[in-house]
Amino acid sequence: MNRDSYDSMLAAVRAFHEKHDFKGRGGEEMTYRLALMAEELGEIAECVTKGKGTENLAEEVADLYILLLGTAIAAGFDLKQAFWDKMAKLESRTGRMVNGRIRVSEFRE
Template sequence: MDHDSYDAMLAAVQAFHDKHDFKNTGGEELTYRIALMVEELGEIAECITKGKPREELAEEVADLFILLIGTGIAADFDLKQAFWEKMETLMQRKSKMIDGRIRVSEFRGQDS
């Protein structure tokens, strides 16, 4: 299978879930997965704020990405489809500079 495809990544994460029987051992419980994602975000923040090497940052982001793919498995939704639907929505949104940084949002109740 092509290692550059999303389907290959999905199959690898599914194999990991199957190997450790996540479905029957609490590994697919969604509130647990949120806690794991928060932990990974903390590790990503630490890499950035402490100036750790790019390789460490890449590893922590990969951990989060694996958790995100696994959450699609656990919650039984197609993350690839959700990604493309969201990208289509995002591409239609306007951007604003807020405090010197670009922000892309719906800006509900605010003038664009």
């Protein structure tokens, strides 16, 4: 299996969960995972707002990605399929400038 493939990354996170018994020790509880993701978003925001550099930003985004993969494992859904389903929805939407920046949304009037 290609080390850089989604399936390899998912398998690595699954092995990490099993190694540390996340399922049996509370690591797959959704409220806990949400708090961890919020913490990582805060660290990403700090990298951006305090100019901590691309290397630090990449590490924090990788942490969030690992948490997202782990959340898919814990909740039992196929993140790859969810990604493609959402991309299909997004591609059907139009973009609009909002406060000087592009926004692609459903734009409920």
